[in-house]
């Protein structure tokens with residue numbers, strides 16, 4: 001046992017090689033991990049940015065109005081049939097506007113103020129109310145409580161999305177009185193010291209630009225805009241309420257960073273909104289109208305219903321065409337077609353087709369389906385046909401891969417017991433390949449669901465105010481709605497667009513979920 | 527197992543009781559001048575071979591010599607290979623099964639096949655067996671079908687092992703059981719001929735022994751052709767042996783004669799392990 005040769009495992013060279021190999025392994029693992037980390041980071045960035053925008057569109061503000069449905073306004077003689085009432089937007093709007101004028105009588109007699117007050121509610125927002133009343137005419141003449149969305153800009157203001165805002169609680173106001181110049185003076189010992197120092201810090205930050213900022217002082221339903229200020233006295237223009245409202249209270253002051261001239265909402269409108277809120281007439285509710293309304297030029301009224309239905313109809317057409325055609329084509333090519341030049345050419349062309357940019361399919365659809373066959377523009381029928389062409393190669397390729405993965409021994413077994421070729425395919429091969437085929441089909445459909453370019457070209461970008469009732473109706477689709485809402489200038493569309501993206505993602509996640517389920521449930525059971 | 531066979535009401539057993547028949551009875555299948563080529567490559571050269579009924583014919587020879595190709599001629603499985611061309615006559619029941627008028631689907635219901643690797647359908651044990659009778663309309667009622675499945679499984683010597691789990695998947699069985707399941711599946715369509723292409727090459731010795739026993743049982747009622755690369759197996763299970771080499775039939779005869787007293791030099795060399 002003494003003359004054992006030195007262990008060959010541990011010489012220096014071997015150790016060095018081992019070290020090198022381990023280093024290579026570690027390096028490779030690191031590359032892989034960082035690739036995954038990068039992908040995950042990109043994905044979560046995307047999700048976070050979309051969700052954080054969409055979340056603000058998940059709720060919105062509605063205003064409650066207790067109105068008497070005065071027949072003279074909403075159903076004047078000669079225009080009192082239900083159909084007329086349903087269309088009488090002016091009448092219902094007038095009801096709400098006069099309700100607001102009663103609430104804020106100061107605005108009366110001032111044209112600008114009246115108009116600004118009227119802007120709190122969008123004219124078209126009364127349409128559902130009009131329809132509801134028309135459907136139930138006994139309500140006419142009665143008192144009715146209606147809830148109508150707040151103007152989108154004020155909604156954004158309440159959500160804090162219009163401008164940064166600094167707030168400070170003032171000291172106790174001992175006296176509030178009107179001055180000779182029609183302003184309001186508040187006084188209280190050292191009541192305004194905090195506000196003064198806040199202004200001083202802001203001036204130190206932004207310089208004279210701080211002067212352009214509105215300083216609103218609010219107590220209950222009353223709000224005024226500060227004109228001049230000392231530690232004990234404050235003078236302001238009254239925007240809502242009266243001087244006495246401030247007496248004996250500790251008002252809240254807010255400095256709005258964005259000057260009034262650069263905002264879509266005036267100080268007055270903010271004051272009214274704050275007052276309505278204080279009266280408990282404004283509530284923040286789930287934004288269900290996003291799912292139940294159709295498109296509108298007003299963000300607070302717009303919804304994605306027409307696009308959702310349009311997308312579903314489009315997918316229906318796509319599925320009905322692409323899935324059977326794709327499956328039959330792949331089954332024929334894989335199981336029955338002779339292997340020769342022709343099938344080779346077909347195969348290469350299908351692969352090429354899968355790589356054609358989608359916009360080309362849109363052009364083709366516009367030329368062939370609209371131009372040659374004269375099918376209706378903007379219809380889910382045409383959209384579905386175009387998307388079917390687009391997904392067909394994907395489905396064929398996926399199905400062929402699924403069929404290829406079925407072991408040939410199963411086919412031989414079926415043939416050997418006297419099954420025909422067709423029986424062998426339909427009884428044995430397709431059931432085994434089924435989950436794979438459907439995975440491909442659903443992934444193809446998911447891709448089609450997100451396609452925008454071809455739909456733009458066949459006119460599915462039109463503004464659609466009605467829910468399409470069939471595949472030949474004018475319609476739009478979710479990705480196209482995203483596109484058109486994203487091109488609007490108004491701020492309020494941003495969260496709305498994000499919300500539609502979230503809806504679209506939900507559809508895609510559902511479809512991918514089905515794929516995962518199919519995989520888990522059926523794959524590889526032999 | 528013996529009892530189950532005497533119980534059975536199989537019609538094919540009509541005729542003499544030739545249980546211990548050795549050697550050549552009347553030929554069940556008569557192959558005349560079979561040539562097979564894959565594209566330009568010839569795989570079988572002018573083979574003529576009578577195959578006797580109710581006995582086991584073994585095809586032996588080094589790998590690549592065309593045993594499987596020849597076997598597949600007998601149920602026209604070569605039709606499914608596009609490049610494969612078969613010429614020559616294979617007479618069965620007075621008809622040339624290579625005739626274009628013969629429906630290969632019908633032929634395959636009368637000439638069953640068992641493959642090298644067990645290949646049960648990805649379905650239940652019951653459905654594996656019932657599939658053939660179903661597509662051929664052999665069972666009128668559910669009871670018939672149940673009976674047929676039981677009988678086939680009994681014949682394949684698998685009944686006792688699976689009777690309590692007929693609904694579990696066929697591929698949950700062990701390799702040897704799967705192969706017996708495949709044999710039962712072939713039996714279920716009431717074939718007259720059973721082709722086996724190296725049925726034991728994927729099995730362990732115990733499972734192999736069971737299959738060999740089974741083959742010995744089955745030859746009492748079927749004409750069996752088995753390809754094997756194991757000469758011991760050929761010697762154990764077959765009554766007739768044909769030795770193939772490079773696509774030619776070198777020698778055929780009774781198994782005893784081939785193994786004890788081969789006429790050809792090449793046969794002797796192969797049997798004694800000088801090549802292969």
Ligand SMILES: Nc1ncnc2c1ncn2[C@@H]1O[C@H](COP(=O)(O)OP(=O)(O)O)[C@@H](O)[C@H]1O
Nearest residue numbers: 564569588589590591592593594595596607609
């Ligand atoms: N599907 C096929 N296509 C082309 N050539 C084949 C095919 N199957 C078998 N061959 C060829 O035919 C010859 C005989 O093969 P095979 O019958 O499988 O031999 P064995 O079963 O005796 O091992 C071999 O040379 C093989 O390469």
Ligand SMILES: [Mg+2]
Nearest residue numbers: 593594595723
């Ligand atoms: Mg072989």
